[in-house]
Amino acid sequence: MNSLRGWRLWTVLGFLVASAGLPALTPNDYLLQVLFRIALFAALGLAWNLVGGYAGQLSLGHVAYFGVGAYGLALFTAHSVPKWISVFLAASVAALFAAVIGSIVFRLRGPYFTLSTIAFAEVLRLTATNLNITGGAIGLTTPALFTGSSFWTLFYLSAVILAFITFLVNYWVSRSRFGYYLLAIREDEDTASAVGIDTAGYKLRALLISAFVTALGGALYASAFQFIVPDNVFTIDISVQIAIITMLGGAGTLPGPVLGSVLLLGASEMFKSQFKESHLLIYGLLIVVVVLFLPEGIVGGFEQRLRNRKKTPVDAAKALALGGD
């Protein structure tokens, strides 16, 4: 992976400053809310990228951690834990869930893996729907982390910060030995394990980080909308959305999830006014197009082209060589 120097560093910093400055140009609450969701899903996509991108494990159950973050915030604050401590407690609980779920699902591969991630998320949704302490189908109210007139600006900025931190985590992973192990697992799990990589252990570590961030995102979302129901924060739609955003932009790339979130949420927002509940159509069509014509995603396809021109060995070969020593 390329290092953050020269024009890349300036692009990232420029993008960050521009993102942070956006609220000054858009004092409109609706637009700010859209921006909040774009930044939030960029963070969620980046978190998913660790598992789905670098390690190549197609999880369609990430909403489990999102929901645990949301419900965790509601339940901890209801027991008079301070708001911000609740956010991080909820994320830690989600990481705990991830440890349990991961130890089961990572023994499975391919479709079995994907199906079992969905199943765990659904079990959580049904549990939240049926238990009294989670408010059943009626749901719970969640406290607002910020109040006042700059409500959406502050939420948007926290989502930007979350996305930026997750971006740095991705950057660190992409350049570390840990990241190369994940790539090796993605390319060929049997070979990776044969050369001595603890595949289950590394996949689990990636999931723990991913789940922690996803739960932070869930808590932020719950707090911004101040009300959660199981069908809203445990819906499989969110899992799919996170995965598609990352795939569209380019799984296993740094800018991919950010680009995917801007494009997909932007497009879906425009379609929403026209097609109302059918705006998911654009997701379906985009998935089909990406799979057929852009299997590496936008950024991935672009990088592939660059690599072919420079004729440097592919990352996977490097990863395997590194894993072997």
Place this chain on the structure above:
Amino acid sequence: MTPFLQACINGLLTGALYALIGMGLALIFGVMRIVNFAHGAFLMAGMYVTFLLFDKFRINPYLGFLPAGILLFAFGYLVYRLLIQPVRDKSDFMQILMTTGISLILVSGAQLMFGADYRQTSIELVTSVLRFGPFTINAAALLSFVIAAFFIVGLQLFVTRTRTGEALRAIAQNREVAPLMGINVTRIQGLSFALGIAFAGIAGGLLLPALYLFPTVGEDYTLKAFVIVVLGGMGSIEGAAAGGLALGVAESITSLYLGNQWALAIDFVLFLLMLSLKPSGIFGRQRA
């Protein structure tokens, strides 16, 4: 004891429809190694076709399921040629994404065409009840059970007794060698996919009278279909039939003792238990 047995009977009646759904998915998985995440969406499409036939032409759903199945067969073949065939040699990752995309298109397409309203077919059969000693059986459920049983046996005979069925099993056993034996893999895979989709459509038609119809009605059934197929051993068609019946009974008993709201949860609990303890399925051999 009577409530328990009654729950078992009800479970078997529902289970026959689950078997149809599961067998379709197993057929597709067995022959193509593709997990069809759009299975429930196709089932929903079958429901809408049957509903439209009822709504516009007053065709009874217990007849309307048949044209719905035929239409879904053709549609399934088209989807295979356009969207599935290009990804059949790609990674699981891409195949899962593709079928997820197809599912989203079908569901939001239905939302666009029919709106999100709940619809219902009112036919008398659904409310009539037959009595057998201490047990009661819903006439409509019994009828759909009989129809489902007919198709279950039919598919089983087709797969085991016909030349095409033999080709189908050959591909399931070995994708690489089958074409060397003169089998047209593309044609057989297209046929299997279309048949699997047709079965989902037929099950949708048969489920219609008993359910409310709305665009996302199929979602639960995609997940149920996976559970059924995992219970029966991935890719095993007769296993899926047994898995469907087993799931119907398990759900029915769960609703009896824990209440309706936990019936869906038992699906996933069974599923996760199965995957972690015996991934080859209750009835499965090591490889289907």
